[in-house]
Amino acid sequence: MKRFTALYATIDQTTKTNTKVAALAAYFGAAPEADCLWTIALFSGRRPRRAITTTKLRVWAAERAGIPLWLFEEAYPIVGDLAETIALVLPPPARQQDRSLKNWIGYLRSLDGADEETRKAAILDAWDQMDASERLVFNKLLTGGFRVGISRKLMTRALAQATGHDEAELAHRLMGDWTPDSTTYTALIEAPDPEAAQSRPYPFCLAYGLEEGPETLGPPENWLAEWKWDGIRGQLIARKTATGTAHFVWSRGEELMTDRFPEFAKAADFLPPGTVLDGEIVAWDGTAPLPFNDLQKRIGRKTVPKALLKSAPVILLAYDLLEENGEDLRSLPFAVRRARMDALVGALPRDAPVRPSPLIDIDSWNALARIRCAARENRAEGLMLKSSASPYHAGRKKGDWWKWKLDPLTIDAVMIYAQQGSGRRANLFTDFTFAVWNGNDLVPFTKAYSGLTDAEFRKITAWVRKNTQERFGPVRRVTPEHVFEIAFEGIAPSPRHKSGVALRFPRMKRWRHDKPLQEANSLDDLHDMLRQYG
Template identity: 70%
Template sequence: MKRFAALFNAIDQSTKTTVKVAALADYFNDANDMDRLWTVALFSGRRPKRAVTTTRLREWAAEAAEIPLWLFEDSYAVVGDLAETIALVLPPNDTEDKSDLSFWINALRGLADVGELNRKTFVIDAWNRLGGTERFVFNKLITGGFRMGVSQKLMTRALSRATGKPEAELAHRLMGNWHPDDVTWHQLIEADDATADASRPYPFYLAYALEDGPGTLGDPQDWRAEWKWDGIRGQLILRDGSYFVWSRGEELMTDRFPELARAIDHIPPGTVLDGELLVWPADQDKPSSFNALQARIGRKTVPKKLLAEAPVVLHAYDMLEWQGDDLRDAPFADRRALLEQTCADLPPEAPLRLSPQHPFESWDTLASLRSTAREAHAEGLMLKRADSPYLAGRKKGDWWKWKLDPLTIDAVMIYAQAGSGRRANLFTDFTFAVWNGNELVPFTKAYSGLTDAEFRQITAWVRKNTLQRFGPVRQVTPHHVFEIAFEGIQASKRHKSGVALRFPRMARWRQDKPLAEANTLDDLNEMLRIYG
């Protein structure tokens, strides 16, 4: 644990990528195999399940620190991080424990099989044995909130430096449904047959946002354009007679989309397709809204009624593997031609569609097409250089997303709630309303878009203008108008307003606008009619 705690300090105390990569590479060179394996697992989201509730941890920490629970809770509200709060309130401990990271992880996992009294004894004993950063890291492990500012890209770069293997190969090895319980360090990182897992996806290639238009991209003839769909980015993998569906967030979602199993009947094995998962009924010429897809996302099993009401297809726009061969180094135009050939004779019942490309002669022509994206239920356009390979992660230059400008509406802040982490002492989460006659009707929440200075300013105002408190939420005097930006709008039976927004955020604080000039519920419904 001491070695891992030192790594944590090195990463936490620097904002420089080079420093973080060097610290990780040194760690991967020095640590034992199980610690290295668990470190990779922790940084890629494969954390042990939480064995103790946060309620019990707060109670035990207050008892061990010999302070009343209310004082601990007030401290927690200010600090904003439970692991850090516990580390701060506990008495200092100068002892030095020599157990490694994997020992503590396995000990924590073993708590699931013992009673609460034994759990409490173990946790307090660990707090007595561990000091400084080691105690803080232990708290992070037990609370399950382990975040260290280490991206997958940064980790693969460090692994590449430590092992000498290419970053792209390592990124591919780390994809898929692996866990330290069923793989060794050698199998995951070093073995020659690391791609043997039939379900393993490829790292996704991600585009940068095109902020100022495509005029600086050169000759339009070098580029290909297609809709940027508003669905779930996914890979459909067909290998060894089975199919697998992976989201961009590296979540295996096969069971949620059973209709994609029919792809096995139409596409040969050894094929990997990149595309967008969309709800697209057979009798429609455009996909349903993202709201329809949300009904499918959270379900492990899908009833027949929902399968019929919200059928999902993969709108494929790239081919990454064909007949078992990795195509990612081939130019996009060649991959696309093979994809078109593969999809040319698909029957209507196939759960696949070819995402169409849009020919254009000039950037002005493309801009006109982009303006119609919402009519096609798309978010804008994707631009891909015809000769581009399929890279791993977010790379600038060859792939761009040219999204529509967001929709906006002016709304009144009526509720405020404190944030978390470094913003735990600021009000950052707000509820907004629009006018319905003389009544303000809440319709959305937003918590991003303002500067730290603006958050401090609005926090001071909230504290002086609170009307009522409902737990952590404060009702405030209706006074301030904010411009709310959002990507889409759908009808919703769960909200009093009857609408739900997609990706709402605060575009600006309209201190120049009086309360009476905020938008109305009729304005929202008109936007729903046009864009819903």
């Protein structure tokens, strides 16, 4: 645990990629295999389930620290992180421990079925064996809030340095539905395991955002264009297993979603084994994608009711072929992969839940720019531009794939509530609720917490502290005075919100010092946008 804590501190305290990779590589070269396995799991989002509520932890920490609970609650929003607040208020440890990371995780998991008194005694005893830095990491595991600033690509690079294995092979090995309970470090990293590989997706190829015009990319004949669909990026896999041909559906976030989309159960009937398609999962009305809000109703569900299957059926709009007849095609040029995909998918029966995502002719960059303007009418976010010669690489590689998104929708709104942030912005007000006019009333319709500079956050924080009208726990109601331009990617009806709408990816585009309160937009303006783009 001490070695893992030191690793966490090194990664958390630097923004330098090489420093992070070097620290990880050194750790993987020295730590026990069981701890290495859990480190890979934790850094890739496979966290143990939270066994104790944060409410209980706050009470126990205040008791052990000998301070009233109200004082702990006052300190918490200032520190901005519960795990760190607990680590800071606790008294020095009575003794030291040298347990492994695996041992401590087993310790936490053993509390799942215990009664409250047993859990409390176990947690207090654990705190009493750790210094502040170890407590911080332990508390993050305990609260289910363990996150660290390392991407899977960097972790894979560090593993490659530590083991001498090929980075692409390691990236493939780490994909899939594994946990530390279902495998070992040797099986995951070292040993050949062809059966387990049957269900694994390929690491996804990602695109950079195009900041300038596409004319900077060179001649248009070197590029292929398609819509950037507003759905869930996924891979549909059909492979032979010991029991026959099976299918698997994976999201870009490496989540196995096979059961959530039963429409693809027919994959074994229409796709030959040894096929992997990359594309966008969208809700489909029979001829075109439905709004993302229709698909969102299915996200997070383990089972889908019949009514939802009927109202929001899904298909895969395929745009790449990664494997055919068991052959890995990723090194081939995109134009070749795309032609082979069109031939395969184009020959499927009409009732197959897979369609080729149509390519868009590029007569000129100016003509393509005009086509891009119609993206929202096509339920798309913009265009994708892919080099005809590009291989399917793992992660992002600047220059091959670009996403040319539409400018966001915007609306001017009034800030009416404010809440402090967390982490390095724990002493600033960064989370705001915004409203629009409905007659003479301000109706809240969204929250946003990003988009301003640190200087602007400091300025608005000073204003909030002087203009608070009422407090509701950590939330402050402020004098309606400031107008902000809110940018967002989409709008959908929402009966759960008083305004009747919900925004997708709202953020603050700018602080409208030039606009008086009365000139903020209205609820009617929002509903007009809903009719046009919802």
